[in-house]
Amino acid sequence: MTTTKSISDIISIQNSCKALIEELFEYETRPNDDIRQGYKNAKIDEALRLEILEYDSYDDVLSLSVDTDEYYRNRLGQNDETNIAVIAEQLQKFKRALHTFNIRVQNSENTDKEVKTIYQILTKIPALLRYNLQAIASNSIFAFKNEPNFDIKMLNLNVCKDEIQELIKASKKVDNLLKRERGFLKSINSIKVYTAVIKMKRNSLNLEGAYRHLFDDIKNYINQSVQDGIFIKKLKKLKELKDNNLLSKNSDIDEVAKKTPSVAKAVKEKRIVPDDQFFLFSDALHEIIKTRQITIVPTRITTPLEYDITSVQAVKKVLYNYPLLHKTFLAQNQQKKLDLISFLHTQNIEPKRILGVFVRMIKNYSKHYEIQENSIMIENCNYLDVRPQTSLNTTPNKSNTYVN
Amino acid sequence: MLINTTELVPQYIEKIFDALLKGNFINENSSKQGYAELYNVIDNQEAQIRAYFKPFRYNLIRRAGYFYFVHDSENQSNATLEMLVDYIDIANFLKTVDSNFQVAFKFKLSSIENKLSDSLELQDLAFKMKGINAKDNREFVQKIVDKLRKNGFVEEHNSKHAEYIVLNSYDYVEQLLREVEIYE
Numbered sequence: 001m002t003t004t005k006s007i008s009d010i011i012s013i014q015n016s017c018k019a020l021i022e023e024l025f026e027y028e029t030r031p032n033d034d035i036r037q038g039y040k041n042a043k044i045d046e047a048l049r050l051e052i053l054e055y056d057s058y059d060d061v062l063s064l065s066v067d068t069d070e071y072y073r074n075r076l077g078q079n080d081e082t083n084i085a086v087i088a089e090q091l092q093k094f095k096r097a098l099h100t101f102n103i104r105v106q107n108s109e110n111t112d113k114e115v116k117t118i119y120q121i122l123t124k125i126p127a128l129l130r131y132n133l134q135a136i137a138s139n140s141i142f143a144f145k146n147e148p149n150f151d152i153k154m155l156n157l158n159v160c161k162d163e164i165q166e167l168i169k170a171s172k173k174v175d176n177l178l179k180r181e182r183g184f185l186k187s188i189n190s191i192k193v194y195t196a197v198i199k200m201k202r203n204s205l206n207l208e209g210a211y212r213h214l215f216d217d218i219k220n221y222i223n224q225s226v227q228d229g230i231f232i233k234k235l236k237k238l239k240e241l242k243d244n245n246l247l248s249k250n251s252d253i254d255e256v257a258k259k260t261p262s263v264a265k266a267v268k269e270k271r272i273v274p275d276d277q278f279f280l281f282s283d284a285l286h287e288i289i290k291t292r293q294i295t296i297v298p299t300r301i302t303t304p305l306e307y308d309i310t311s312v313q314a315v316k317k318v319l320y321n322y323p324l325l326h327k328t329f330l331a332q333n334q335q336k337k338l339d340l341i342s343f344l345h346t347q348n349i350e351p352k353r354i355l356g357v358f359v360r361m362i363k364n365y366s367k368h369y370e371i372q373e374n375s376i377m378i379e380n381c382n383y384l385d386v387r388p389q390t391s392l393n394t395t396p397n398k399s400n401t402y403v404n
Numbered sequence: 405m406l407i408n409t410t411e412l413v414p415q416y417i418e419k420i421f422d423a424l425l426k427g428n429f430i431n432e433n434s435s436k437q438g439y440a441e442l443y444n445v446i447d448n449q450e451a452q453i454r455a456y457f458k459p460f461r462y463n464l465i466r467r468a469g470y471f472y473f474v475h476d477s478e479n480q481s482n483a484t485l486e487m488l489v490d491y492i493d494i495a496n497f498l499k500t501v502d503s504n505f506q507v508a509f510k511f512k513l514s515s516i517e518n519k520l521s522d523s524l525e526l527q528d529l530a531f532k533m534k535g536i537n538a539k540d541n542r543e544f545v546q547k548i549v550d551k552l553r554k555n556g557f558v559e560e561h562n563s564k565h566a567e568y569i570v571l572n573s574y575d576y577v578e579q580l581l582r583e584v585e586i587y588e
Contacts, residue, residue: 250586251585254485256583262474
């Protein structure tokens with residue numbers, strides 16, 4: 001943007017049109033019509049007047065001015081102009097300057113001009129090395145993160161890889177030249193040249209790690225992108241199979257789905273309650289299992305049998321009518337009122353499933369049951385006494401505890 | 405393992421239950437409903453929380469930057485298969501829109517819509533996507549994003565500019581699709 005315009009004006013208009021400018025920057029020739037419409041009557045005219053935006057003279061499409069475009073490209077770190085070849089040119093120039101310097105010395109002529117040229121080259125080369133390093137870094141990050149087209153991304157990353165290798169070579173050439181001409185550079189009686197050489201060496205040491213780091217980064221970007229490329233290819237192939245109804249036949253998608261535990265879908269709150277009393281009785285459950293020697297899953301049992309919370313989940317699901325069991329349990333004859341596990345033994349339940357049913361009954365209906373927090377000790381055996389709640393039924397007969 | 409419930413912070417357990425009840429992922433890079441905080445709580449008390457939920461037959465699964473639950477009795481291989489088949493279309497479409505579409509990627513609805521309008525390949529993919537019926541490109545893109553959002557894979561990042569972010573949980577779909585082997 002020309003300097004004749006007020007900077008604050010330009011910034012103000014840029015800010016007010018920011019979304020539009022960003023939109024234009026991202027999609028250049030095809031801005032979102034809605035955003036464009038929204039800004040039309042507000043600030044676009046001013047942005048046009050200040051040459052932030054412009055209409056293309058060819059197809060009359062609204063676009064960013066060259067200056068604005070440049071501003072955004074720089075801001076986003078996209079700088080695709082490396083100039084590694086200039087380093088080689090400078091080295092050639094340096095050699096020529098040394099040669100002419102020697103001729104002048106042999107002829108006892110004034111060498112000030114050559115010394116000045118040598119000094120300028122020595123200060124220019126480190127700047128060139130740094131600039132190119134930054135440009136390659138910026139290009140590689142931009143290609144890896146922002147380039148939407150996979151083929152272009154790979155192309156750009158490979159260019160970056162070639163460029164960093166080229167830059168490393170150029171840097172080595174600079175180091176070799178300094179080493180080779182060390183004696184000569186010392187013989188030039190110039191503090192400026194001497195300081196420039198020292199700075200160059202320091203710069204070279206600093207950049208050495210940065211080159212290696214960037215080279216590794218670019219290799220990682222390429223490797224990750226290659227993996228992405230494989231995945232993209234796979235997706236296209238899967239899509240092709242799907243469109244031709246060959247997915248199950250030509251892939252193992254069914255097996256993958258079968259072996260993958262699905263994410264728990266929304267569950268009804270009734271099924272799990274945060275304040276479920278079940279956990280209050282885990283010690284008692286531990287005791288009852290220990291004393292009864294109940295076989296939960298025979299293959300997982302070790303002797304002595306110990307309660308392991310994982311065993312609870314291993315109880316196979318069998319379709320027992322829990323609501324009916326619960327109802328029958330509550331409606332027991334007053335004289336013959338049994339505790340829960342004794343009751344379950346009378347209900348034609350497979351013995352090895354009794355514990356699972358018992359736990360399930362407590363989990364589902366614990367609010368209706370009265371549970372002794374501490375297990376009961378009878379004849380050296382511990383038992384968990386579970387009975388219908390007294391408020392719902394008559395007082396439980398605690399003496400009627402199940403005997404193993 | 406006996407669980408000492410007193411060591412678990414009750415309000416977080418309740419929140420985890422809430423997430424579980426909705427069937428949600430708990431993402432580290434989510435900015436909604438305190439999910440990032442919840443992620444950190446689970447991250448710090450993973451063993452306790454895993455043990456707490458195990459008797460309910462819910463297994464806590466940790467993946468890169470997100471948690472989710474699976475129920476050990478719910479064999480929903482059909483639902484998983486259905487989701488996988490669905491996401492072949494969606495993932496392929498989104499990777500064609502932008503090869504960078506993956507976890508942490510930010511996008512705007514308008515940007516996808518613009519690309520869809522410009523690309524014949526994308527229009528062809530959209531046309532062949534049977535599950536999504538839309539009257540125009542905008543509605544089509546909106547429906548895709550709604551589906552991703554409903555499944556817990558993206559969330560709105562900037563409502564003013566309708567900008568979305570891909571959550572860590574999108575890795576769940578990508579990993580499954582990567583696992584599928586194609587017979588040559």
